[in-house]
Amino acid sequence: xxxxxxxxxxxxxxxxxxxxxxxxxxxxxxxxxxxxxxxxxxxxxxxxxxxxxxxxxxxxxxxxxxxxxxxxxxxxxxxxxxxxxxxxxxxxxxxxxxxxxxxxxxxxxxxxxxxxxxxxxxxxxxxxxxxxxxxxxxxxxxxxxxxxxxxxxxxx
Numbered sequence: 001x002x003x004x005x006x007x008x009x010x011x012x013x014x015x016x017x018x019x020x021x022x023x024x025x026x027x028x029x030x031x032x033x034x035x036x037x038x039x040x041x042x043x044x045x046x047x048x049x050x051x052x053x054x055x056x057x058x059x060x061x062x063x064x065x066x067x068x069x070x071x072x073x074x075x076x077x078x079x080x081x082x083x084x085x086x087x088x089x090x091x092x093x094x095x096x097x098x099x100x101x102x103x104x105x106x107x108x109x110x111x112x113x114x115x116x117x118x119x120x121x122x123x124x125x126x127x128x129x130x131x132x133x134x135x136x137x138x139x140x141x142x143x144x145x146x147x148x149x150x151x152x153x154x155x156x
Contacts, residue, residue: 004028004049011038018042025049027072039102048075048103058104081106095119 001021003012005028018024019041027049039045039057048056049072056075060066064077082098092098092108096119101107110119 001025011035016041020044023047027051040105042102043078043100045078045103046076049073050075056103058102062104075103078103093118093120 001018001023002025003015004025008026008029008031010031011026011034015038021042022044024042024045024047029051031051031054034050034054034057036057039048050056052068052070052073054073056063056066056073058081062079062081063075064079065074066076067074078100080100081104082100092106095114096108096110098106099109108119110116113123115121115123115125
């Protein structure tokens with residue numbers, strides 16, 4: 001994806017839809033910063049060229065090779081932050097697994113059959129019970145309001 005020399009002052013919002021990009025060129029643009037979530041989901045990105053004043057997203061630790069030239073900074077070979085040494089490894093809660101989510105970004109996904117906050121709940125979400133309670137409460141409240149407010153409605 002070649003976005004070089006497009007007079008971009010910020011990362012375009014449509015860039016979030018290009019998560020399957022492997023090579024991305026943002027050089028020769030007056031970019032001042034790269035917001036931290038700009039490359040969320042870019043797990044296939046292997047080569048990124050940014051203006052020389054900017055750092056590689058995720059820092060130099062997120063890339064295998066970072067070279068700086070006159071025209072830009074080239075970030076190559078995105079590293080998996082989940083497979084690093086013990087001191088840099090991302091701490092995911094118990095019953096979950098770390099998965100990369102872009103340069104220097106990770107997400108923790110619950111192992112099956114766990115779900116919920118910090119993957120502490122086991123089994124599946126009780127959809128039938130939740131829907132039954134919600135439906136009963138809605139119908140009961142609707143009938144109550146219909147019965148109490150009906151006398152205030154004007155008849156022709």
